[in-house]
Amino acid sequence: xxxxxxxxxxxxxxxxxxxxxxxxxxxxxxxxxxxxxxxxxxxxxxxxxxxxxxxxxxxxxxxxxxxxxxxxxxxxxxxxxxxxxxxxxxxxxxxxxxxxxxxxxxxxxxxxxxxxxxxxxxxxxxxxxxxxxxxxxxxxxxxxxxxxxxxxxxxxxxxxxxxxxxxxxxxxxxxxxxxxxxxxxxxxxxxxxxxxxxxxxxxxxxxxxxxxxxxxxxxxxxxxxxxxxxxxxxxxxxxxxxxxxxxxxxxxxxxxxxxxx
Amino acid sequence: xxxxxxxxxxxxxxxxxxxxxxxxxxxxxxxxxxxxxxxxxxxxxxxxxxxxxxxxxxxxxxxxxxxxxxxxxxxxxxxxxxxxxxxxxxxxxxxxxxxxxxxxxxxxxxxxxxxxxxxxxxxxxxxxxxxxxxxxxxxxxxxxxxxxxxxxxxxxxxxxxxxxxxxxxxxxxxxxxxxxxxxxxxxxxxxxxxxxxxxxxxxxxxxxxxxxxxxxxxxxxxxxxxxxxxxxxxxxxxx
Numbered sequence: 001x002x003x004x005x006x007x008x009x010x011x012x013x014x015x016x017x018x019x020x021x022x023x024x025x026x027x028x029x030x031x032x033x034x035x036x037x038x039x040x041x042x043x044x045x046x047x048x049x050x051x052x053x054x055x056x057x058x059x060x061x062x063x064x065x066x067x068x069x070x071x072x073x074x075x076x077x078x079x080x081x082x083x084x085x086x087x088x089x090x091x092x093x094x095x096x097x098x099x100x101x102x103x104x105x106x107x108x109x110x111x112x113x114x115x116x117x118x119x120x121x122x123x124x125x126x127x128x129x130x131x132x133x134x135x136x137x138x139x140x141x142x143x144x145x146x147x148x149x150x151x152x153x154x155x156x157x158x159x160x161x162x163x164x165x166x167x168x169x170x171x172x173x174x175x176x177x178x179x180x181x182x183x184x185x186x187x188x189x190x191x192x193x194x195x196x197x198x199x200x201x202x203x204x205x206x207x208x209x210x211x212x213x214x215x216x217x218x219x220x221x222x223x224x225x226x227x228x229x230x231x232x233x234x235x236x237x238x239x240x241x242x243x244x245x246x247x248x249x250x251x252x253x254x255x256x257x258x259x260x261x
Numbered sequence: 262x263x264x265x266x267x268x269x270x271x272x273x274x275x276x277x278x279x280x281x282x283x284x285x286x287x288x289x290x291x292x293x294x295x296x297x298x299x300x301x302x303x304x305x306x307x308x309x310x311x312x313x314x315x316x317x318x319x320x321x322x323x324x325x326x327x328x329x330x331x332x333x334x335x336x337x338x339x340x341x342x343x344x345x346x347x348x349x350x351x352x353x354x355x356x357x358x359x360x361x362x363x364x365x366x367x368x369x370x371x372x373x374x375x376x377x378x379x380x381x382x383x384x385x386x387x388x389x390x391x392x393x394x395x396x397x398x399x400x401x402x403x404x405x406x407x408x409x410x411x412x413x414x415x416x417x418x419x420x421x422x423x424x425x426x427x428x429x430x431x432x433x434x435x436x437x438x439x440x441x442x443x444x445x446x447x448x449x450x451x452x453x454x455x456x457x458x459x460x461x462x463x464x465x466x467x468x469x470x471x472x473x474x475x476x477x478x479x480x481x482x483x484x485x486x487x488x489x490x491x492x493x494x495x496x497x498x499x500x
Contacts, residue, residue, distance in 0.1 A: 001277060003284035010288030039364055039376055040292040044431040051428050052438060064301065064322035064425045068278065069285035072292055075376045080337050180367040199369035210394030239290045242461055246284045249472045256479040
């Protein structure tokens with residue numbers, strides 16, 4: 001009975017679906033989180049009667065063949081890079097990207113990671129770091145006696161230094177963009193890595209063509225929509241139940257065979 | 262004499278294959294662009310002796326329900342749903358393949374590709390490359406791809422004379438020997454995908470039906486077995 005294994009593929013696929021949805025819901029309030037979606041594809045087909053084959057010497061052809069599918073597989077779990085909402089926090093080192101692009105962060109290994117989560121803070125050397133202490137790249141160091149810091153939409157960082165009239169320019173932020181941002185590899189901690197699928201990063205100052213702008217004192221919330229996720233969850237659960245019904249039905253059919261006299 | 266058992270067996274074999282088809286429909290309940298399938302049965306007449314007729318059952322075909330599935334809004338720029346008939350054309354090494362699954366992406370060369378990474382073709386059979394720095398990608402109802410108001414090309418949306426003649430390959434792809442003709446009036450929706458058109462309730466009832474019929478046929482086999490055994494014991498006694 002093929003239907004047993006077909007239903008098993010269906011249950012596995014729906015399990016993946018529930019896992020993806022629960023991860024979305026769990027990260028509902030994670031800064032810069034992008035929701036994911038599981039995509040399914042039908043598996044191979046077995047030709048029992050090939051469509052279009054001849055059914056007689058007179059050249060008549062089979063109008064509809066028999067192709068029995070082998071179930072379903074998870075084709076992809078991809079990130080939907082839709083803009084999240086921007087919420088103001090009042091913290092001067094909270095930066096939100098309004099549009100495309102990623103902040104670049106130097107990992108302890110020296111590798112560059114990419115993030116949309118702009119909740120930065122200062123470390124002991126007055127350098128700008130992520131909440132895990134990784135340096136922003138290109139970063140900036142706040143002067144000793146700076147009282148205020150402002151970041152404009154195009155990423156220029158100015159500091160108001162005590163005793164000086166004009167604010168001093170202390171840095172310029174850049175954003176990285178990818179041909180296929182959905183192809184980045186997530187490594188947790190809101191960080192993403194470049195892959196062959198994502199393509200090479202292109203960096204530019206915020207606000208240039210194709211790049212987003214910076215909003216200071218604000219953060220980008222996750223783009224998870226709870227209502228959609230819950231309805232997807234219900235759908236996935238029902239689909240799971242239906243597949244388990246197929247298993248039960250197949251089992252009952254097998255049972256009636258074993259009970260054969 | 263054993264004909265009734267064989268007739269029942271032909272039904273049981275067909276039913277077990279029908280359950281495979283139902284199971285595949287249910288497994289693909291959430292597969293983008295999937296079309297539900299139905300088994301077709303016919304009577305197969307055998308004439309073992311003069312004046313005798315035994316009819317077996319045969320599953321002679323599988324029909325794809327080509328009705329459009331429900332639109333599922335995703336708000337993803339490269340998710341496209343086709344309303345009405347028509348197929349997207351993708352490029353493979355073995356020639357064009359057709360699909361209804363419009364959940365496309367960009368690859369590392371900024372070409373529009375499907376979930377298998379196969380490039381989607383435009384009306385001139387070229388791949389569609391979205392220029393670097395595009396902020397606004399619009400795909401119009403007729404398949405015209407616009408990047409920042411500049412036209413990049415038009416998606417090749419094709420129709421076929423007989424959709425039932427198309428062969429499913431898995432991965433949402435289909436192939437056929439028929440010549441595609443441009444779809445007369447394609448209707449595309451951006452930011453949505455076409456959900457599968459499997460109707461859960463119908464599949465459940467079909468499944469129950471299959472099970473009960475299978476058990477009934479089983480019963481028939483059992484009864485027939487008893488009848489033969491009775492006949493043997495009684496006829497042996499009569500001797």
